[in-house]
Amino acid sequence: MAAASPSASAAATNIMLAIYEKKTNSIDLYRPLRQYISFTYSEREAVNLEDDLSHVKTLRSDIERIADPSPTTRRDLFISYFKALCLIETRFPISPDKDHINSIQFTWFDAFKQKQKAVQQNIHLEKAAILFNLGAVYSQIGLSYDRATVDGRRQASHAFIAAAGAFAFLRDNASTKASMGNSTTVDLSVECAGMLERLMLAQAQECVFENTIAKGSTPGVCAKISRQVGLYYEEALGALNVAPLKDHFDKAWIAHVQLKAALFYAEACYRYSLELHEKEEIAEEIARLKSGISALAEAKKSSKGAAAQLLDAISKLEASLNRNLERAVKENDRVYLMRVPSPSSLNPLPAFSMVKPMQMNEVLDASKEKLFASLVPDSSAKALSRYTEMLDDVIRTQAEKLQQGSELTRVRLKEMDLPDSILALEGNFSLPEDLKNEVENVQSSGGPAGLEAELQQLRDLRRVNQELLIQTEELLQKEAAEDTQFRSQFGTRWTRPQSSTLTKTLQERLNKFAANLKQAADSDARIERSVREHSALMSILDRRPIEAALPSLARPMMSLDANEDAIVGALKQSLRQLETLGAQRAGLEDMLREMKRKDDILPKLMTSTGSYEDLFRKEIAKYDHICEEITQNIEAQEQLLMQIQAQNEEFSHVFNLEDYKASREKCYKQIQAAVAKWKEIKENINEGLKFYVTLQDAITNIKQQCSDFVMTRNIQCREMMEDVQRQMAGFSFQDRKNSTGPYPQVGQPQQPPRTSSQLQTEPQSIPPPSQSPYYRPPEQPMPGYGHHPPPYGAPQQPSPPYGAPQQPSPYHVPAPASPYPPPQTQPQPPINPEYGQPAYPGWRGPYYNAPAQQPGSLPRPPYTIPNPYNPHQSGYYKQ
Numbered sequence: 001m002a003a004a005s006p007s008a009s010a011a012a013t014n015i016m017l018a019i020y021e022k023k024t025n026s027i028d029l030y031r032p033l034r035q036y037i038s039f040t041y042s043e044r045e046a047v048n049l050e051d052d053l054s055h056v057k058t059l060r061s062d063i064e065r066i067a068d069p070s071p072t073t074r075r076d077l078f079i080s081y082f083k084a085l086c087l088i089e090t091r092f093p094i095s096p097d098k099d100h101i102n103s104i105q106f107t108w109f110d111a112f113k114q115k116q117k118a119v120q121q122n123i124h125l126e127k128a129a130i131l132f133n134l135g136a137v138y139s140q141i142g143l144s145y146d147r148a149t150v151d152g153r154r155q156a157s158h159a160f161i162a163a164a165g166a167f168a169f170l171r172d173n174a175s176t177k178a179s180m181g182n183s184t185t186v187d188l189s190v191e192c193a194g195m196l197e198r199l200m201l202a203q204a205q206e207c208v209f210e211n212t213i214a215k216g217s218t219p220g221v222c223a224k225i226s227r228q229v230g231l232y233y234e235e236a237l238g239a240l241n242v243a244p245l246k247d248h249f250d251k252a253w254i255a256h257v258q259l260k261a262a263l264f265y266a267e268a269c270y271r272y273s274l275e276l277h278e279k280e281e282i283a284e285e286i287a288r289l290k291s292g293i294s295a296l297a298e299a300k301k302s303s304k305g306a307a308a309q310l311l312d313a314i315s316k317l318e319a320s321l322n323r324n325l326e327r328a329v330k331e332n333d334r335v336y337l338m339r340v341p342s343p344s345s346l347n348p349l350p351a352f353s354m355v356k357p358m359q360m361n362e363v364l365d366a367s368k369e370k371l372f373a374s375l376v377p378d379s380s381a382k383a384l385s386r387y388t389e390m391l392d393d394v395i396r397t398q399a400e401k402l403q404q405g406s407e408l409t410r411v412r413l414k415e416m417d418l419p420d421s422i423l424a425l426e427g428n429f430s431l432p433e434d435l436k437n438e439v440e441n442v443q444s445s446g447g448p449a450g451l452e453a454e455l456q457q458l459r460d461l462r463r464v465n466q467e468l469l470i471q472t473e474e475l476l477q478k479e480a481a482e483d484t485q486f487r488s489q490f491g492t493r494w495t496r497p498q499s500s501t502l503t504k505t506l507q508e509r510l511n512k513f514a515a516n517l518k519q520a521a522d523s524d525a526r527i528e529r530s531v532r533e534h535s536a537l538m539s540i541l542d543r544r545p546i547e548a549a550l551p552s553l554a555r556p557m558m559s560l561d562a563n564e565d566a567i568v569g570a571l572k573q574s575l576r577q578l579e580t581l582g583a584q585r586a587g588l589e590d591m592l593r594e595m596k597r598k599d600d601i602l603p604k605l606m607t608s609t610g611s612y613e614d615l616f617r618k619e620i621a622k623y624d625h626i627c628e629e630i631t632q633n634i635e636a637q638e639q640l641l642m643q644i645q646a647q648n649e650e651f652s653h654v655f656n657l658e659d660y661k662a663s664r665e666k667c668y669k670q671i672q673a674a675v676a677k678w679k680e681i682k683e684n685i686n687e688g689l690k691f692y693v694t695l696q697d698a699i700t701n702i703k704q705q706c707s708d709f710v711m712t713r714n715i716q717c718r719e720m721m722e723d724v725q726r727q728m729a730g731f732s733f734q735d736r737k738n739s740t741g742p743y744p745q746v747g748q749p750q751q752p753p754r755t756s757s758q759l760q761t762e763p764q765s766i767p768p769p770s771q772s773p774y775y776r777p778p779e780q781p782m783p784g785y786g787h788h789p790p791p792y793g794a795p796q797q798p799s800p801p802y803g804a805p806q807q808p809s810p811y812h813v814p815a816p817a818s819p820y821p822p823p824q825t826q827p828q829p830p831i832n833p834e835y836g837q838p839a840y841p842g843w844r845g846p847y848y849n850a851p852a853q854q855p856g857s858l859p860r861p862p863y864t865i866p867n868p869y870n871p872h873q874s875g876y877y878k879q
Contacts, residue, residue, distance in 0.1 A: 202232030262299030
């Protein structure tokens with residue numbers, strides 16, 4: 001088995017070609033351009049553009065004298081100047097025409113035969129020469145890297161790819177225009193630019209091949225990459241051997257390219273033969289080795305002027321080929337005895353390209369440059385405006401046709417109830433959007449099934465209010481019974497007023513609350529009755545999904561020819577085609593607007609010497625194919641709609657579509673009625689919840705008042721008991737020097753002795769029991785009557801001191817619309833100036849204080865109402 005040797009072509013390292021720049025003569029761009037601006041526009045404009053003119057002058061001067069020989073600096077200079085030339089071309093007409101800038105002559109010498117030159121009075125020669133020099137400096141950058149390293153070879157390959165891109169851009173965009181003048185040079189021809197592109201690609205692929213060898217890739221991969229190197233060199237050699245390049249280049253150049261082509265063909269044969277040897281395909285291996293040796297021998301006949309290092313690489317590769325050939329022949333003669341095919345009968349060697357020319361459009365794009373941005377010739381501006389109007393009219397007309405087509409489709413399909421009827425047949429139908437939203441809101445709020453829980457809340461709240469009312473009444477009854485007992489026991493000595501005279505107002509208010517509760521209970525009963533009566537109607541709202549309640553479009557029970565599937569399939573196919581046409585219309589409209597956005601004819605207008613109308617017709621014609629596609633789309637849609645209408649009539653007849661529509665509308669109305677009734681009941685329940693929460697606040701408030709009253713009466717009772725007991729024991733009351741009665745005068749209070757426990761629990765200031773007022777609420781709440789957060793979601797509010805102005809109720813129950821009577825509120829009397837508290841018999845406070853936690857059978861506080869039934873919601877509680 002033949003061993004693989006290091007790449008023979010590696011000996012040719014650094015034997016590559018670089019292109020030298022074209023030379024030019026000095027020219028003055030500054031003065032002619034400035035004169036044109038001053039004459040065509042104004043002197044002020046020329047002054048304003050002084051910096052732009054100086055910038056262009058500097059760029060041209062640097063190109064002429066090679067101020068910085070660095071290839072990368074020259075590359076950036078050529079790119080900047082080319083962009084400037086693109087902007088100059090659209091604003092300054094440079095030509096021999098007397099109305100143009102005719103004092104500028106561009107002179108450029110041939111890069112390969114420097115005695116030849118081209119002189120032209122147009123900017124095309126200048127642009128082509130700059131592109132040539134850009135490709136040349138890219139080739140010089142590629143040659144400057146150290147290709148003995150992997151990174152150096154990679155960078156060199158990228159530089160050669162960029163050089164190939166520059167020469168390709170020259171060939172495609174500038175060579176033809178530059179060659180149309182009376183004076184031209186071969187180096188700017190299309191043929192030369194194409195040859196240089198191939199040469200640069202060959203050298204870029206050669207760098208890739210060197211890296212492939214360095215990585216130790218398989219012989220098959222190396223053979224493919226090597227063969228592509230040879231192909232690129234062969235293409236360049238082919239261009240060099242025909243006119244106009246045949247006699248234009250130095251023979252050393254041609255010899256170099258020819259030897260490189262043969263070298264890399266032989267290298268591919270060598271690598272491919274190694275792979276064949278591993279497969280024991282000895283006969284083809286021998287043929288490939290002979291083919292490589294033959295190619296090298298033929299190339300050496302024309303090697304005059306070639307570099308010695310390249311010739312040495314060929315000799316080493318030839319030696320490797322001969323050595324492997326000798327071994328292969330011996331093995332074939334001794335072992336395989338296979339017939340060796342002729343080289344001409346072999347298939348072409350496989351090749352794989354790893355490089356392609358770099359796209360230079362973005363590199364050389366001048367659209368974002370600001371040079372001479374303010375210069376637009378008046379005639380060109382007016383013509384551009386006229387063209388824009390014409391184009392806008394075309395776009396508007398076509399867009400209206402597209403929109404009308406889409407609207408027509410929507411209306412016609414709605415008239416035929418499509419595609420809803422097809423979806424109904426497949427079970428994919430849905431409610432109208434507005435009705436569907438209402439049903440979803442009902443279901444998210446608990447639906448009809450949730451009303452029972454809310455009714456239970458009404459019952460619980462009513463029970464809580466009733467129990468609070470009973471507890472309050474029991475407080476007053478207990479206090480009155482105790483007062484009667486002491487009055488019976490002590491007779492005339494028991495001088496304080498009877499409880500019934502002091503609690504008359506409280507009792508009246510409690511009676512009113514009891515009446516309110518009775519009336520509210522009647523309203524609750526009506527709500528519960530309404531829920532029971534309409535439960536069947538509202539049950540449809542519990543269906544999930546609600547579409548399950550809708551009637552379905554069923555297939556006919558009996559069919560004569562069983563063609564229902566064919567009818568449905570044809571209709572669905574037509575609908576899909578209609579949808580495709582709609583998508584095409586959207587794409588056509590986007591295409592129109594995108595074309596308009598990119599349509600910039602200003603450069604053509606600024607250099608055009610013919611009729612603007614002719615140019616407009618030519619440019620507008622670019623849109624003809626899209627307009628034709630739009631017309632065809634609309635016509636195809638009309639035909640398809642007629643077809644769909646006929647298919648839908650047959651579909652409606654077979655599936656009895658009219659009866660289905662009637663059933664569906666009836667179901668819609670049923671759902672709407674159920675939603676309306678649910679909303680009505682829900683609003684009534686919410687009103688009831690709000691009423692009970694407000695009433696509970698009022699009852700809790702009056703219960704607190706009654707508790708305070710009872711506590712104060714108990715204190716008075718104990719004091720009076722002490723006085724009566726002292727009288728009965730014969731004590732003298734002479735020590736009460738400042739009192740004419742059994743109790744001190746108002747304004748001269750004297751506290752009797754108290755035990756430590758009494759001092760802790762009794763208020764700091766208690767009026768004498770024998771003086772009016774008999775009742776003064778304590779300034780601090782007693783233990784056991786502390787305030788708690790209001791139940792049912794009511795906002796917590798601090799309890800103000802008794803007698804202080806209080807805030808009105810946060811709830812407002814509109815009396816005319818609500819069956820629940822609002823709690824009665826009464827005006828509050830003036831505050832007693834001496835004690836800061838009103839006397840109890842005339843007390844008229846608001847009902848709505850923060851409720852206190854009371855003993856009894858109340859539910860666990862706070863009794864929170866779910867969010868949907870917040871008592872702060874507005875609305876009326878309807879029956």
